[in-house]
Amino acid sequence: MTKGKNALVEAIEISKQFRIGKNRAIKAVNGISLTIRKGGIFGLVGESGCGKSTFGRLLLRLIEPTSGKVFFKGTDITSLSNREFSPIRRSMQMVFQDPYGSFNPKMRIGSSLKEVGKYFGLSKESVTARVSELLERVSLSEDLLLRSPRELSGGQLQRLAIARAIFNNADFIVADEPVSALDVSVQAQLLNLFCDLRESTGLTMLFISHDISVINYLCDSVGVMYLGRLVETADTADLFHDARHPYTQALLASAPLPGRKIKVVLPGDAQDSAETVGAGCEFYSRCPPRSDKCKEEAPVLRRVSGTHCVACHLCGASSGYVI
Ligand SMILES: Nc1ncnc2c1ncn2[C@@H]1O[C@H](COP(=O)(O)OP(=O)(O)OP(=O)(O)O)[C@@H](O)[C@H]1O
Numbered sequence: 001m002t003k004g005k006n007a008l009v010e011a012i013e014i015s016k017q018f019r020i021g022k023n024r025a026i027k028a029v030n031g032i033s034l035t036i037r038k039g040g041i042f043g044l045v046g047e048s049g050c051g052k053s054t055f056g057r058l059l060l061r062l063i064e065p066t067s068g069k070v071f072f073k074g075t076d077i078t079s080l081s082n083r084e085f086s087p088i089r090r091s092m093q094m095v096f097q098d099p100y101g102s103f104n105p106k107m108r109i110g111s112s113l114k115e116v117g118k119y120f121g122l123s124k125e126s127v128t129a130r131v132s133e134l135l136e137r138v139s140l141s142e143d144l145l146l147r148s149p150r151e152l153s154g155g156q157l158q159r160l161a162i163a164r165a166i167f168n169n170a171d172f173i174v175a176d177e178p179v180s181a182l183d184v185s186v187q188a189q190l191l192n193l194f195c196d197l198r199e200s201t202g203l204t205m206l207f208i209s210h211d212i213s214v215i216n217y218l219c220d221s222v223g224v225m226y227l228g229r230l231v232e233t234a235d236t237a238d239l240f241h242d243a244r245h246p247y248t249q250a251l252l253a254s255a256p257l258p259g260r261k262i263k264v265v266l267p268g269d270a271q272d273s274a275e276t277v278g279a280g281c282e283f284y285s286r287c288p289p290r291s292d293k294c295k296e297e298a299p300v301l302r303r304v305s306g307t308h309c310v311a312c313h314l315c316g317a318s319s320g321y322v323i
């Protein structure tokens with residue numbers, strides 16, 4: 001059973017390790033617990049390689065976890081057989097970063113979308129009607145159906161990828177860097193499309209991005225990841241006005257947002273801290289205000305106020321650490 005009645009997706013202590021050769025393993029996702037509310041857009045942000053895509057794929061059960069569970073509408077999908085999971089899989093979809101890699105280059109767009117309709121068991125007439133409806137929803141003309149992916153712009157193809165993801169009224173979408181490959185004006189149009197879809201369909205989304213200003217624009221709540229762990233979660237406004245974790249503060253400092261005064265330059269990179277981490281905090285070697293406790297004991301994510309949670313020994317409940 002889920003803990004919250006508004007929860008659509010809930011991860012409980014989910015972990016994924018990848019074996020590298022005989023003796024090494026990467027903890028790509030390391031014990032994350034997270035609830036995504038129905039109708040919300042949850043933004044996941046963090047540096048390259050911190051485990052964002054792996055976490056998204058775990059939520060959709062595109063990969064199996066090493067440990068932990070994922071609940072979807074109250075059902076533990078990690079314990080279902082493939083057969084039992086099959087109908088649930090249809091209401092969970094993914095939009096990828098590269099729109100050109102998302103469509104068969106040898107097929108016309110119309111044929112690709114028809115295949116999707118067939119997969120969902122729709123009749124020929126229903127597919128035609130649904131495709132027209134979806135094209136209108138993503139503001140594209142029916143002429144595009146006769147073209148091949150190479151004859152379309154990245155923005156047009158990404159709109160089509162979104163149309164395909166909502167073909168069967170999916171309840172949950174993981175959008176993995178869906179605007180990163182597009183230029184800024186097209187990015188803005190697509191972010192508005194995601195906003196419209198949330199309003200009109202009540203779609204719930206995990207929106208992955210390394211760009212904190214995109215997250216600020218679109219998402220209701222945010223999780224900040226560092227080396228496989230969530231280090232801070234909060235409602236978006238709260239995170240942007242009252243970031244507590246030194247890593248979140250550094251991320252915000254690097255974002256070109258108006259009125260931002262904090263400037264933090266972190267020493268080293270995530271790879272360095274991955275190699276030096278022992279039992280303590282993963283962020284220890286790069287953290288400007290670190291203490292001895294941080295070296296010895298990994299901090300757990302704990303509530304500091306309302307829905308705001310931080311994994312940091314230095315961030316108190318009443319006042320966060322301020323750089
Ligand atoms: N199939 C795999 N086999 C081995 N290692 C993997 C695999 N997939 C991911 N990893 C490793 O797991 C870690 C997390 O990767 P992931 O792709 O989830 O990061 P990310 O935050 O999405 O990065 P980016 O922002 O670059 O997309 C990385 O160190 C990556 O090399």
Ligand SMILES: [Mg+2]
Pocket residue numbers: 052053054176
């Ligand atoms: Mg990724």
